[in-house]
Amino acid sequence: MHTNMIDIDGVELWTEEFGDVTHPPILLVMGSMTQGVLWPDEFVGRLVAAGRRVIRYDHRDTGKSATFDFAKQPYTWHDIRDDVLRVMDAYGLDSAHLVCHSAGGLLGQFIAADHPERVRTLTVIGSSPLGGREGEVIMRALTGQPQPEGSLPPPRPEFVAHFQKAIAAPPPADRREQVERMIEEARVLHGIGLPFDEDAERRLQERVLERARDLSSLVNHRLAHAACPDFEPADDVLGRITAPTLVIEGTHEPAKPGHSAIIAERIPGAELLMIEGMGHLLPPQRYEQLATAIVRHTTR
Known part of the structure:
Protein backbone atom coordinates (compact mmCIF):
# COMPACT_ATOMS: atom_id res chain seq x y z
CA MET A 1 0.00 0.00 0.00
CA HIS A 2 1.28 3.45 -0.95
CA THR A 3 -0.36 6.75 -0.07
CA ASN A 4 0.25 9.69 -2.37
CA MET A 5 -0.85 13.32 -2.43
CA ILE A 6 -1.09 14.31 -6.07
CA ASP A 7 -1.35 17.86 -7.39
CA ILE A 8 -2.51 18.31 -10.96
CA ASP A 9 -3.85 21.59 -12.30
CA GLY A 10 -3.62 23.00 -8.79
CA VAL A 11 -5.94 20.37 -7.32
CA GLU A 12 -4.45 18.38 -4.44
CA LEU A 13 -6.00 14.93 -4.06
CA TRP A 14 -5.28 12.19 -1.54
CA THR A 15 -4.80 8.82 -3.21
CA GLU A 16 -3.91 5.32 -2.08
CA GLU A 17 -2.53 2.51 -4.23
CA PHE A 18 -2.56 -1.24 -3.55
CA GLY A 19 -1.08 -4.22 -5.39
CA ASP A 20 1.47 -4.84 -8.10
CA VAL A 21 1.90 -1.94 -10.55
CA THR A 22 2.10 -4.45 -13.42
CA HIS A 23 -1.39 -5.80 -12.71
CA PRO A 24 -4.56 -4.48 -14.41
CA PRO A 25 -5.52 -1.15 -12.77
CA ILE A 26 -8.86 -0.59 -11.07
CA LEU A 27 -9.75 2.97 -10.08
CA LEU A 28 -12.41 3.14 -7.37
CA VAL A 29 -14.69 6.21 -7.57
CA MET A 30 -16.88 6.93 -4.54
CA GLY A 31 -20.10 8.93 -4.45
CA SER A 32 -20.75 12.59 -3.75
CA MET A 33 -19.52 13.96 -0.40
CA THR A 34 -17.89 10.62 0.36
CA GLN A 35 -14.29 9.73 1.23
CA GLY A 36 -12.33 7.07 -0.59
CA VAL A 37 -11.97 4.99 2.57
CA LEU A 38 -15.66 4.12 2.23
CA TRP A 39 -14.34 1.50 -0.19
CA PRO A 40 -13.82 -1.12 2.55
CA ASP A 41 -10.26 -2.30 3.18
CA GLU A 42 -11.29 -5.96 3.10
CA PHE A 43 -13.09 -5.52 -0.22
CA VAL A 44 -10.04 -3.76 -1.68
CA GLY A 45 -7.86 -6.58 -0.36
CA ARG A 46 -9.92 -9.17 -2.20
CA LEU A 47 -9.42 -7.34 -5.48
CA VAL A 48 -5.67 -7.09 -4.88
CA ALA A 49 -5.41 -10.77 -3.93
CA ALA A 50 -7.09 -11.62 -7.24
CA GLY A 51 -4.34 -9.83 -9.18
CA ARG A 52 -5.53 -6.26 -9.52
CA ARG A 53 -3.75 -2.96 -8.94
CA VAL A 54 -6.28 -0.87 -7.01
CA ILE A 55 -6.35 2.90 -6.52
CA ARG A 56 -8.83 4.80 -4.36
CA TYR A 57 -8.92 8.53 -3.62
CA ASP A 58 -10.73 11.29 -1.76
CA HIS A 59 -12.77 13.66 -3.91
CA ARG A 60 -11.91 17.34 -3.55
CA ASP A 61 -13.56 18.76 -0.42
CA THR A 62 -13.63 15.35 1.24
CA GLY A 63 -11.19 13.57 3.54
CA LYS A 64 -7.56 14.55 3.15
CA SER A 65 -7.95 16.14 -0.28
CA ALA A 66 -7.92 19.90 -0.83
CA THR A 67 -10.80 21.98 0.48
CA PHE A 68 -12.05 25.10 -1.26
CA ASP A 69 -13.65 28.39 -0.36
CA PHE A 70 -16.47 27.97 -2.86
CA ALA A 71 -17.25 31.68 -3.02
CA LYS A 72 -13.68 32.42 -4.11
CA GLN A 73 -12.90 29.20 -5.97
CA PRO A 74 -16.17 27.82 -7.36
CA TYR A 75 -16.21 24.64 -9.39
CA THR A 76 -18.76 22.32 -10.97
CA TRP A 77 -19.45 18.61 -11.21
CA HIS A 78 -17.58 18.68 -14.50
CA ASP A 79 -14.47 19.45 -12.43
CA ILE A 80 -15.21 16.59 -10.03
CA ARG A 81 -15.57 14.33 -13.06
CA ASP A 82 -12.26 15.56 -14.46
CA ASP A 83 -10.58 14.76 -11.13
CA VAL A 84 -11.04 11.09 -12.03
CA LEU A 85 -8.92 11.68 -15.12
CA ARG A 86 -6.43 13.67 -13.04
CA VAL A 87 -5.87 10.68 -10.78
CA MET A 88 -5.35 8.44 -13.80
CA ASP A 89 -2.88 10.93 -15.28
CA ALA A 90 -0.95 11.15 -12.02
CA TYR A 91 -0.46 7.39 -12.04
CA GLY A 92 0.47 7.32 -15.72
CA LEU A 93 -2.63 5.38 -16.71
CA ASP A 94 -3.81 5.81 -20.28
CA SER A 95 -6.84 3.71 -19.30
CA ALA A 96 -8.23 1.83 -16.31
CA HIS A 97 -11.13 -0.28 -15.14
CA LEU A 98 -13.53 2.16 -13.44
CA VAL A 99 -15.52 0.82 -10.47
CA CYS A 100 -17.95 3.48 -9.29
CA HIS A 101 -20.45 3.75 -6.43
CA SER A 102 -23.60 5.90 -6.16
CA ALA A 103 -23.00 9.38 -7.65
CA GLY A 104 -19.56 8.15 -8.62
CA GLY A 105 -21.46 6.04 -11.14
CA LEU A 106 -22.63 9.22 -12.87
CA LEU A 107 -19.00 10.31 -13.18
CA GLY A 108 -18.05 6.91 -14.58
CA GLN A 109 -20.89 6.93 -17.11
CA GLY A 131 -29.61 12.11 -17.53
CA GLY A 132 -32.26 10.70 -15.19
CA ARG A 133 -32.27 13.71 -12.84
CA GLU A 134 -32.08 11.46 -9.80
CA GLY A 135 -31.51 14.43 -7.48
CA GLU A 136 -34.81 15.99 -8.51
CA VAL A 137 -36.61 12.70 -7.90
CA ILE A 138 -35.21 12.50 -4.36
CA MET A 139 -36.04 16.12 -3.57
CA ARG A 140 -39.62 15.66 -4.78
CA ALA A 141 -39.94 12.60 -2.56
CA LEU A 142 -38.56 14.44 0.47
CA THR A 143 -40.89 17.40 -0.05
CA GLY A 144 -43.95 15.31 -0.83
CA GLN A 145 -44.30 16.52 -4.42
CA PRO A 146 -45.70 14.17 -7.06
CA GLN A 147 -43.23 12.63 -9.48
CA PRO A 148 -43.61 13.55 -13.16
CA GLU A 149 -44.67 10.79 -15.51
CA GLY A 150 -41.68 8.85 -16.77
CA SER A 151 -39.35 9.86 -13.93
CA LEU A 152 -37.04 7.43 -12.17
CA PRO A 153 -38.47 5.25 -9.38
CA PRO A 154 -38.49 7.24 -6.11
CA PRO A 155 -36.59 6.21 -2.96
CA ARG A 156 -38.19 3.80 -0.51
CA PRO A 157 -40.36 5.11 2.35
CA GLU A 158 -37.77 4.38 5.04
CA PHE A 159 -35.21 6.50 3.15
CA VAL A 160 -37.68 9.36 2.77
CA ALA A 161 -38.76 9.23 6.44
CA HIS A 162 -35.16 9.26 7.71
CA PHE A 163 -34.00 12.20 5.60
CA GLN A 164 -37.13 14.24 6.23
CA LYS A 165 -36.36 13.90 9.93
CA ALA A 166 -32.66 14.67 9.38
CA ILE A 167 -33.41 17.84 7.41
CA ALA A 168 -35.71 19.13 10.16
CA ALA A 169 -33.28 18.34 13.00
CA PRO A 170 -30.97 21.01 14.51
CA PRO A 171 -27.20 20.64 13.96
CA PRO A 172 -25.57 17.99 16.19
CA ALA A 173 -24.59 19.34 19.59
CA ASP A 174 -21.22 17.59 19.71
CA ARG A 175 -19.02 14.99 18.05
CA ARG A 176 -20.73 12.08 19.79
CA GLU A 177 -24.13 13.12 18.46
CA GLN A 178 -22.66 13.67 15.01
CA VAL A 179 -21.28 10.12 14.95
CA GLU A 180 -24.61 8.72 16.14
CA ARG A 181 -26.42 10.51 13.31
CA MET A 182 -23.94 9.17 10.79
CA ILE A 183 -24.53 5.66 12.13
CA GLU A 184 -28.30 6.04 11.81
CA GLU A 185 -27.93 7.24 8.23
CA ALA A 186 -25.72 4.26 7.45
CA ARG A 187 -28.29 1.95 9.03
CA VAL A 188 -30.97 3.23 6.64
CA LEU A 189 -28.67 3.03 3.60
CA HIS A 190 -27.58 -0.46 4.64
CA GLY A 191 -31.04 -1.77 3.79
CA ILE A 192 -33.01 -4.38 5.68
CA GLY A 193 -31.75 -7.61 4.22
CA LEU A 194 -28.49 -8.19 6.14
CA PRO A 195 -27.28 -7.68 9.75
CA PHE A 196 -25.94 -4.21 10.55
CA ASP A 197 -22.73 -4.05 12.62
CA GLU A 198 -23.13 -0.87 14.66
CA ASP A 199 -19.71 -1.12 16.34
CA ALA A 200 -17.92 -1.46 13.00
CA GLU A 201 -19.89 1.46 11.59
CA ARG A 202 -18.96 3.61 14.60
CA ARG A 203 -15.26 2.87 14.03
CA LEU A 204 -15.63 3.79 10.35
CA GLN A 205 -17.40 7.07 11.06
CA GLU A 206 -14.82 8.00 13.70
CA ARG A 207 -12.17 7.37 11.06
CA VAL A 208 -14.04 9.59 8.60
CA LEU A 209 -14.16 12.43 11.13
CA GLU A 210 -10.52 12.04 12.12
CA ARG A 211 -9.17 12.25 8.58
CA ALA A 212 -11.37 15.09 7.31
CA ARG A 213 -9.58 18.39 6.73
CA ASP A 214 -12.88 20.26 6.99
CA LEU A 215 -16.11 18.28 7.24
CA SER A 216 -18.20 21.37 6.51
CA SER A 217 -16.71 21.61 3.00
CA LEU A 218 -18.81 18.60 1.92
CA VAL A 219 -21.65 20.99 1.09
CA ASN A 220 -19.53 22.30 -1.78
CA HIS A 221 -20.47 19.20 -3.77
CA ARG A 222 -24.11 20.28 -3.67
CA LEU A 223 -23.13 23.79 -4.74
CA ALA A 224 -21.02 22.33 -7.55
CA HIS A 225 -23.95 20.27 -8.80
CA ALA A 226 -26.28 23.27 -8.69
CA ALA A 227 -23.69 25.28 -10.62
CA CYS A 228 -23.92 23.02 -13.69
CA PRO A 229 -27.48 21.97 -14.49
CA ASP A 230 -26.17 20.71 -17.84
CA PHE A 231 -24.11 17.98 -16.12
CA GLU A 232 -26.87 15.49 -16.92
CA PRO A 233 -27.49 16.04 -20.64
CA ALA A 234 -30.80 15.21 -22.26
CA ASP A 235 -29.35 13.30 -25.20
CA ASP A 236 -28.74 9.54 -25.16
CA VAL A 237 -25.37 9.60 -23.43
CA LEU A 238 -25.59 5.99 -22.27
CA GLY A 239 -26.14 4.77 -25.80
CA ARG A 240 -22.66 6.05 -26.66
CA ILE A 241 -20.89 3.91 -24.05
CA THR A 242 -18.83 1.15 -25.64
CA ALA A 243 -16.90 -0.12 -22.60
CA PRO A 244 -18.09 -3.49 -21.27
CA THR A 245 -20.38 -2.50 -18.40
CA LEU A 246 -21.48 -4.29 -15.25
CA VAL A 247 -24.33 -2.70 -13.30
CA ILE A 248 -24.89 -3.82 -9.69
CA GLU A 249 -27.80 -3.14 -7.35
CA GLY A 250 -28.87 -4.58 -4.02
CA THR A 251 -32.32 -6.11 -3.73
CA HIS A 252 -32.91 -3.80 -0.73
CA GLU A 253 -31.61 -0.58 -2.33
CA PRO A 254 -33.36 2.23 -0.39
CA ALA A 255 -32.21 5.32 -2.32
CA LYS A 256 -32.32 4.31 -5.99
CA PRO A 257 -34.44 1.17 -6.29
CA GLY A 258 -34.72 -0.09 -9.85
CA HIS A 259 -32.33 2.48 -11.30
CA SER A 260 -29.69 -0.11 -12.20
CA ALA A 261 -32.03 -1.97 -14.53
CA ILE A 262 -32.56 1.28 -16.44
CA ILE A 263 -28.81 1.83 -16.74
CA ALA A 264 -28.29 -1.73 -17.97
CA GLU A 265 -31.08 -1.34 -20.50
CA ARG A 266 -29.66 1.88 -21.95
CA ILE A 267 -25.98 0.86 -22.22
CA PRO A 268 -25.47 -1.52 -25.15
CA GLY A 269 -24.52 -5.00 -23.97
CA ALA A 270 -24.49 -4.09 -20.26
CA GLU A 271 -24.93 -6.84 -17.65
CA LEU A 272 -27.17 -6.41 -14.59
CA LEU A 273 -26.29 -8.14 -11.31
CA MET A 274 -28.69 -8.04 -8.36
CA ILE A 275 -27.10 -8.73 -4.96
CA GLU A 276 -29.47 -10.43 -2.54
CA GLY A 277 -30.01 -8.55 0.72
CA MET A 278 -27.71 -5.61 -0.12
CA GLY A 279 -28.88 -2.03 0.35
CA HIS A 280 -27.02 1.06 -0.87
CA LEU A 281 -23.79 0.36 1.01
CA LEU A 282 -21.25 -2.43 0.55
CA PRO A 283 -21.95 -5.01 3.29
CA PRO A 284 -19.21 -7.34 4.60
CA GLN A 285 -21.44 -10.35 3.92
CA ARG A 286 -21.27 -9.58 0.18
CA TYR A 287 -17.62 -8.56 -0.26
CA GLU A 288 -16.71 -11.91 -1.78
CA GLN A 289 -19.60 -11.89 -4.25
CA LEU A 290 -18.93 -8.29 -5.26
CA ALA A 291 -15.19 -8.81 -5.65
CA THR A 292 -15.64 -12.03 -7.61
CA ALA A 293 -18.02 -10.33 -10.03
CA ILE A 294 -15.71 -7.36 -10.52
CA VAL A 295 -12.61 -9.54 -11.01
CA ARG A 296 -14.46 -11.59 -13.62
CA HIS A 297 -15.67 -8.43 -15.35
CA THR A 298 -12.19 -6.86 -15.42
CA THR A 299 -10.53 -9.93 -16.92
CA ARG A 300 -10.41 -8.34 -20.38
Whole structure:
Protein backbone atom coordinates (compact mmCIF):
# COMPACT_ATOMS: atom_id res chain seq x y z
CA MET A 1 0.00 0.00 0.00
CA HIS A 2 1.28 3.45 -0.95
CA THR A 3 -0.36 6.75 -0.07
CA ASN A 4 0.25 9.69 -2.37
CA MET A 5 -0.85 13.32 -2.43
CA ILE A 6 -1.09 14.31 -6.07
CA ASP A 7 -1.35 17.86 -7.39
CA ILE A 8 -2.51 18.31 -10.96
CA ASP A 9 -3.85 21.59 -12.30
CA GLY A 10 -3.62 23.00 -8.79
CA VAL A 11 -5.94 20.37 -7.32
CA GLU A 12 -4.45 18.38 -4.44
CA LEU A 13 -6.00 14.93 -4.06
CA TRP A 14 -5.28 12.19 -1.54
CA THR A 15 -4.80 8.82 -3.21
CA GLU A 16 -3.91 5.32 -2.08
CA GLU A 17 -2.53 2.51 -4.23
CA PHE A 18 -2.56 -1.24 -3.55
CA GLY A 19 -1.08 -4.22 -5.39
CA ASP A 20 1.47 -4.84 -8.10
CA VAL A 21 1.90 -1.94 -10.55
CA THR A 22 2.10 -4.45 -13.42
CA HIS A 23 -1.39 -5.80 -12.71
CA PRO A 24 -4.56 -4.48 -14.41
CA PRO A 25 -5.52 -1.15 -12.77
CA ILE A 26 -8.86 -0.59 -11.07
CA LEU A 27 -9.75 2.97 -10.08
CA LEU A 28 -12.41 3.14 -7.37
CA VAL A 29 -14.69 6.21 -7.57
CA MET A 30 -16.88 6.93 -4.54
CA GLY A 31 -20.10 8.93 -4.45
CA SER A 32 -20.75 12.59 -3.75
CA MET A 33 -19.52 13.96 -0.40
CA THR A 34 -17.89 10.62 0.36
CA GLN A 35 -14.29 9.73 1.23
CA GLY A 36 -12.33 7.07 -0.59
CA VAL A 37 -11.97 4.99 2.57
CA LEU A 38 -15.66 4.12 2.23
CA TRP A 39 -14.34 1.50 -0.19
CA PRO A 40 -13.82 -1.12 2.55
CA ASP A 41 -10.26 -2.30 3.18
CA GLU A 42 -11.29 -5.96 3.10
CA PHE A 43 -13.09 -5.52 -0.22
CA VAL A 44 -10.04 -3.76 -1.68
CA GLY A 45 -7.86 -6.58 -0.36
CA ARG A 46 -9.92 -9.17 -2.20
CA LEU A 47 -9.42 -7.34 -5.48
CA VAL A 48 -5.67 -7.09 -4.88
CA ALA A 49 -5.41 -10.77 -3.93
CA ALA A 50 -7.09 -11.62 -7.24
CA GLY A 51 -4.34 -9.83 -9.18
CA ARG A 52 -5.53 -6.26 -9.52
CA ARG A 53 -3.75 -2.96 -8.94
CA VAL A 54 -6.28 -0.87 -7.01
CA ILE A 55 -6.35 2.90 -6.52
CA ARG A 56 -8.83 4.80 -4.36
CA TYR A 57 -8.92 8.53 -3.62
CA ASP A 58 -10.73 11.29 -1.76
CA HIS A 59 -12.77 13.66 -3.91
CA ARG A 60 -11.91 17.34 -3.55
CA ASP A 61 -13.56 18.76 -0.42
CA THR A 62 -13.63 15.35 1.24
CA GLY A 63 -11.19 13.57 3.54
CA LYS A 64 -7.56 14.55 3.15
CA SER A 65 -7.95 16.14 -0.28
CA ALA A 66 -7.92 19.90 -0.83
CA THR A 67 -10.80 21.98 0.48
CA PHE A 68 -12.05 25.10 -1.26
CA ASP A 69 -13.65 28.39 -0.36
CA PHE A 70 -16.47 27.97 -2.86
CA ALA A 71 -17.25 31.68 -3.02
CA LYS A 72 -13.68 32.42 -4.11
CA GLN A 73 -12.90 29.20 -5.97
CA PRO A 74 -16.17 27.82 -7.36
CA TYR A 75 -16.21 24.64 -9.39
CA THR A 76 -18.76 22.32 -10.97
CA TRP A 77 -19.45 18.61 -11.21
CA HIS A 78 -17.58 18.68 -14.50
CA ASP A 79 -14.47 19.45 -12.43
CA ILE A 80 -15.21 16.59 -10.03
CA ARG A 81 -15.57 14.33 -13.06
CA ASP A 82 -12.26 15.56 -14.46
CA ASP A 83 -10.58 14.76 -11.13
CA VAL A 84 -11.04 11.09 -12.03
CA LEU A 85 -8.92 11.68 -15.12
CA ARG A 86 -6.43 13.67 -13.04
CA VAL A 87 -5.87 10.68 -10.78
CA MET A 88 -5.35 8.44 -13.80
CA ASP A 89 -2.88 10.93 -15.28
CA ALA A 90 -0.95 11.15 -12.02
CA TYR A 91 -0.46 7.39 -12.04
CA GLY A 92 0.47 7.32 -15.72
CA LEU A 93 -2.63 5.38 -16.71
CA ASP A 94 -3.81 5.81 -20.28
CA SER A 95 -6.84 3.71 -19.30
CA ALA A 96 -8.23 1.83 -16.31
CA HIS A 97 -11.13 -0.28 -15.14
CA LEU A 98 -13.53 2.16 -13.44
CA VAL A 99 -15.52 0.82 -10.47
CA CYS A 100 -17.95 3.48 -9.29
CA HIS A 101 -20.45 3.75 -6.43
CA SER A 102 -23.60 5.90 -6.16
CA ALA A 103 -23.00 9.38 -7.65
CA GLY A 104 -19.56 8.15 -8.62
CA GLY A 105 -21.46 6.04 -11.14
CA LEU A 106 -22.63 9.22 -12.87
CA LEU A 107 -19.00 10.31 -13.18
CA GLY A 108 -18.05 6.91 -14.58
CA GLN A 109 -20.89 6.93 -17.11
CA PHE A 110 -19.95 10.41 -18.33
CA ILE A 111 -16.26 9.50 -18.70
CA ALA A 112 -17.09 6.24 -20.49
CA ALA A 113 -19.27 8.18 -22.94
CA ASP A 114 -16.95 11.13 -23.56
CA HIS A 115 -13.54 9.46 -23.14
CA PRO A 116 -14.04 5.84 -24.24
CA GLU A 117 -10.31 5.35 -24.76
CA ARG A 118 -9.71 5.86 -21.00
CA VAL A 119 -12.16 3.18 -19.80
CA ARG A 120 -11.29 -0.51 -20.13
CA THR A 121 -14.44 -1.62 -18.36
CA LEU A 122 -17.10 0.17 -16.32
CA THR A 123 -18.72 -1.13 -13.14
CA VAL A 124 -21.54 0.91 -11.62
CA ILE A 125 -22.87 0.07 -8.14
CA GLY A 126 -25.99 1.58 -6.55
CA SER A 127 -26.19 4.42 -9.05
CA SER A 128 -28.67 6.12 -11.36
CA PRO A 129 -28.67 6.60 -15.13
CA LEU A 130 -26.92 9.74 -16.29
CA GLY A 131 -29.61 12.11 -17.53
CA GLY A 132 -32.26 10.70 -15.19
CA ARG A 133 -32.27 13.71 -12.84
CA GLU A 134 -32.08 11.46 -9.80
CA GLY A 135 -31.51 14.43 -7.48
CA GLU A 136 -34.81 15.99 -8.51
CA VAL A 137 -36.61 12.70 -7.90
CA ILE A 138 -35.21 12.50 -4.36
CA MET A 139 -36.04 16.12 -3.57
CA ARG A 140 -39.62 15.66 -4.78
CA ALA A 141 -39.94 12.60 -2.56
CA LEU A 142 -38.56 14.44 0.47
CA THR A 143 -40.89 17.40 -0.05
CA GLY A 144 -43.95 15.31 -0.83
CA GLN A 145 -44.30 16.52 -4.42
CA PRO A 146 -45.70 14.17 -7.06
CA GLN A 147 -43.23 12.63 -9.48
CA PRO A 148 -43.61 13.55 -13.16
CA GLU A 149 -44.67 10.79 -15.51
CA GLY A 150 -41.68 8.85 -16.77
CA SER A 151 -39.35 9.86 -13.93
CA LEU A 152 -37.04 7.43 -12.17
CA PRO A 153 -38.47 5.25 -9.38
CA PRO A 154 -38.49 7.24 -6.11
CA PRO A 155 -36.59 6.21 -2.96
CA ARG A 156 -38.19 3.80 -0.51
CA PRO A 157 -40.36 5.11 2.35
CA GLU A 158 -37.77 4.38 5.04
CA PHE A 159 -35.21 6.50 3.15
CA VAL A 160 -37.68 9.36 2.77
CA ALA A 161 -38.76 9.23 6.44
CA HIS A 162 -35.16 9.26 7.71
CA PHE A 163 -34.00 12.20 5.60
CA GLN A 164 -37.13 14.24 6.23
CA LYS A 165 -36.36 13.90 9.93
CA ALA A 166 -32.66 14.67 9.38
CA ILE A 167 -33.41 17.84 7.41
CA ALA A 168 -35.71 19.13 10.16
CA ALA A 169 -33.28 18.34 13.00
CA PRO A 170 -30.97 21.01 14.51
CA PRO A 171 -27.20 20.64 13.96
CA PRO A 172 -25.57 17.99 16.19
CA ALA A 173 -24.59 19.34 19.59
CA ASP A 174 -21.22 17.59 19.71
CA ARG A 175 -19.02 14.99 18.05
CA ARG A 176 -20.73 12.08 19.79
CA GLU A 177 -24.13 13.12 18.46
CA GLN A 178 -22.66 13.67 15.01
CA VAL A 179 -21.28 10.12 14.95
CA GLU A 180 -24.61 8.72 16.14
CA ARG A 181 -26.42 10.51 13.31
CA MET A 182 -23.94 9.17 10.79
CA ILE A 183 -24.53 5.66 12.13
CA GLU A 184 -28.30 6.04 11.81
CA GLU A 185 -27.93 7.24 8.23
CA ALA A 186 -25.72 4.26 7.45
CA ARG A 187 -28.29 1.95 9.03
CA VAL A 188 -30.97 3.23 6.64
CA LEU A 189 -28.67 3.03 3.60
CA HIS A 190 -27.58 -0.46 4.64
CA GLY A 191 -31.04 -1.77 3.79
CA ILE A 192 -33.01 -4.38 5.68
CA GLY A 193 -31.75 -7.61 4.22
CA LEU A 194 -28.49 -8.19 6.14
CA PRO A 195 -27.28 -7.68 9.75
CA PHE A 196 -25.94 -4.21 10.55
CA ASP A 197 -22.73 -4.05 12.62
CA GLU A 198 -23.13 -0.87 14.66
CA ASP A 199 -19.71 -1.12 16.34
CA ALA A 200 -17.92 -1.46 13.00
CA GLU A 201 -19.89 1.46 11.59
CA ARG A 202 -18.96 3.61 14.60
CA ARG A 203 -15.26 2.87 14.03
CA LEU A 204 -15.63 3.79 10.35
CA GLN A 205 -17.40 7.07 11.06
CA GLU A 206 -14.82 8.00 13.70
CA ARG A 207 -12.17 7.37 11.06
CA VAL A 208 -14.04 9.59 8.60
CA LEU A 209 -14.16 12.43 11.13
CA GLU A 210 -10.52 12.04 12.12
CA ARG A 211 -9.17 12.25 8.58
CA ALA A 212 -11.37 15.09 7.31
CA ARG A 213 -9.58 18.39 6.73
CA ASP A 214 -12.88 20.26 6.99
CA LEU A 215 -16.11 18.28 7.24
CA SER A 216 -18.20 21.37 6.51
CA SER A 217 -16.71 21.61 3.00
CA LEU A 218 -18.81 18.60 1.92
CA VAL A 219 -21.65 20.99 1.09
CA ASN A 220 -19.53 22.30 -1.78
CA HIS A 221 -20.47 19.20 -3.77
CA ARG A 222 -24.11 20.28 -3.67
CA LEU A 223 -23.13 23.79 -4.74
CA ALA A 224 -21.02 22.33 -7.55
CA HIS A 225 -23.95 20.27 -8.80
CA ALA A 226 -26.28 23.27 -8.69
CA ALA A 227 -23.69 25.28 -10.62
CA CYS A 228 -23.92 23.02 -13.69
CA PRO A 229 -27.48 21.97 -14.49
CA ASP A 230 -26.17 20.71 -17.84
CA PHE A 231 -24.11 17.98 -16.12
CA GLU A 232 -26.87 15.49 -16.92
CA PRO A 233 -27.49 16.04 -20.64
CA ALA A 234 -30.80 15.21 -22.26
CA ASP A 235 -29.35 13.30 -25.20
CA ASP A 236 -28.74 9.54 -25.16
CA VAL A 237 -25.37 9.60 -23.43
CA LEU A 238 -25.59 5.99 -22.27
CA GLY A 239 -26.14 4.77 -25.80
CA ARG A 240 -22.66 6.05 -26.66
CA ILE A 241 -20.89 3.91 -24.05
CA THR A 242 -18.83 1.15 -25.64
CA ALA A 243 -16.90 -0.12 -22.60
CA PRO A 244 -18.09 -3.49 -21.27
CA THR A 245 -20.38 -2.50 -18.40
CA LEU A 246 -21.48 -4.29 -15.25
CA VAL A 247 -24.33 -2.70 -13.30
CA ILE A 248 -24.89 -3.82 -9.69
CA GLU A 249 -27.80 -3.14 -7.35
CA GLY A 250 -28.87 -4.58 -4.02
CA THR A 251 -32.32 -6.11 -3.73
CA HIS A 252 -32.91 -3.80 -0.73
CA GLU A 253 -31.61 -0.58 -2.33
CA PRO A 254 -33.36 2.23 -0.39
CA ALA A 255 -32.21 5.32 -2.32
CA LYS A 256 -32.32 4.31 -5.99
CA PRO A 257 -34.44 1.17 -6.29
CA GLY A 258 -34.72 -0.09 -9.85
CA HIS A 259 -32.33 2.48 -11.30
CA SER A 260 -29.69 -0.11 -12.20
CA ALA A 261 -32.03 -1.97 -14.53
CA ILE A 262 -32.56 1.28 -16.44
CA ILE A 263 -28.81 1.83 -16.74
CA ALA A 264 -28.29 -1.73 -17.97
CA GLU A 265 -31.08 -1.34 -20.50
CA ARG A 266 -29.66 1.88 -21.95
CA ILE A 267 -25.98 0.86 -22.22
CA PRO A 268 -25.47 -1.52 -25.15
CA GLY A 269 -24.52 -5.00 -23.97
CA ALA A 270 -24.49 -4.09 -20.26
CA GLU A 271 -24.93 -6.84 -17.65
CA LEU A 272 -27.17 -6.41 -14.59
CA LEU A 273 -26.29 -8.14 -11.31
CA MET A 274 -28.69 -8.04 -8.36
CA ILE A 275 -27.10 -8.73 -4.96
CA GLU A 276 -29.47 -10.43 -2.54
CA GLY A 277 -30.01 -8.55 0.72
CA MET A 278 -27.71 -5.61 -0.12
CA GLY A 279 -28.88 -2.03 0.35
CA HIS A 280 -27.02 1.06 -0.87
CA LEU A 281 -23.79 0.36 1.01
CA LEU A 282 -21.25 -2.43 0.55
CA PRO A 283 -21.95 -5.01 3.29
CA PRO A 284 -19.21 -7.34 4.60
CA GLN A 285 -21.44 -10.35 3.92
CA ARG A 286 -21.27 -9.58 0.18
CA TYR A 287 -17.62 -8.56 -0.26
CA GLU A 288 -16.71 -11.91 -1.78
CA GLN A 289 -19.60 -11.89 -4.25
CA LEU A 290 -18.93 -8.29 -5.26
CA ALA A 291 -15.19 -8.81 -5.65
CA THR A 292 -15.64 -12.03 -7.61
CA ALA A 293 -18.02 -10.33 -10.03
CA ILE A 294 -15.71 -7.36 -10.52
CA VAL A 295 -12.61 -9.54 -11.01
CA ARG A 296 -14.46 -11.59 -13.62
CA HIS A 297 -15.67 -8.43 -15.35
CA THR A 298 -12.19 -6.86 -15.42
CA THR A 299 -10.53 -9.93 -16.92
CA ARG A 300 -10.41 -8.34 -20.38
